[in-house]
Amino acid sequence: MKGAARRGLILLAALLVPIAAASALPHEAAVPGGIVLAHLGKSAQAPQAWFQDKRVAVLRDRGGWLALVGLPLGLEPGGHELRIVAADGAETTKPLHVAAKHYALQRFTVPDRRKVEPLPEDVLRIAREQKRINEIKAAFRDEPGLEPDLAFRQPVPGRLGSNFGLRRIINGLARNPHAGIDIAVPVGTPVRAAGAGIIVDTGDYFFNGNSVYIDHGQGVVTLYCHLERSDVRPGERVAAGQRIGLSGNTGRATGPHLHWTVIANGTAVDPRLFLPRAAR
Ligand SMILES: [Zn+2]
Structure with missing residues (x-):
């Protein structure tokens, strides 16, 4: 392949990466002030998810969907719920367990x-x-x-x-x-x-x-x-x-x-x- 064409292809590939590839995921810490990564299954279209009435980010992950849930510093440790709405409107919930964390x-x-x-x-x-x-x-x-x-x-x-x-x-x-x-x-x-x-x-x-x-x-x-x-x-x-x-x-x-x-x-x-x- 000629240099210019090859450089063109490399440039095109570089431009496509942010759309095609899954984002690098943050680390999980299911404590107040941390985050939970919750698997939402493999539907064709992205579901939407809410935690305490706030919409959360939903990312592509290995052919499925993953919710990134921020946990407030003031959150009570224990059982919580993620509300999930599929693209067809079907609603489900997913339990989230939040451990206690002591902040000095x-x-x-x-x-x-x-x-x-x-x-x-x-x-x-x-x-x-x-x-x-x-x-x-x-x-x-x-x-x-x-x-x-x-x-x-x-x-x-x-x-x-x-x-x-x-x-x-x-x-x-x-x-x-x-x-x-x-x-x-x-x-x-x-x-x-x-x-x-x-x-x-x-x-x-x-x-x-x-x-x-x-x-x-x-x-x-x-x-x-x-x-x-x-x-x-x-x-x-x-x-x-x-x-x-x-x-x-x-x-x-x-x-x-x-x-x-x-x-x-x-x-x-x-x-x-x-x-x-x-x-x-
Ligand atoms: Zn500061």
Whole structure:
């Protein structure tokens, strides 16, 4: 085969891979803050599945279908149910067993007291931002024939924090658990998209600082916080590994780092489950 034709074929093959091949699957951890991969059988058309009234991602897997179910940090351990609706409308349920997991309590001090005890005008801003965040988390973008790219890569180099899910006492006050992991990196470190997707929001948030939200499809969203600046705009498509901004120390941060959150069916889950084992 002539060089140019062969290169053409290789390029074509490379373009087809994201559609034809099953995504690399995340690791399972059936605990609050983890994920369950539930087999849904081998129907010709993809079924739809819901967990606690939130639609979950359904991926192709070895000739069948697999639901990726994000388990909220606040979920009661024990028996739960996945609701499945086949393409013909037939409804079934599948039991999910969730084991208990203990998340340690963390106490620390944030010198900027206003970031822990917001002023009345901050409270209004926080409520506005929370509404926006909830909208982003609730979105379910399904592109026929395109599966979410879930073979994530680490957005910045460095040691991954193990602080996902920690219960927190900040400046002596009980606050929400830590919904992501932190990676300590100097200000100005390039931050890269964990996977391919569409930028759904960028902006300066009260707690999260400069942030970028990437929608990977089917309710899987990643969030990059405390950035020095972002280099992308809402609506833009990004490739896996594409630079989306520079790390920083903005918002409620106690030092330069990247805070990285992964959301599935509206709930934050441990981002390490989406990385190759070697990185964890
Ligand atoms: Zn963090």
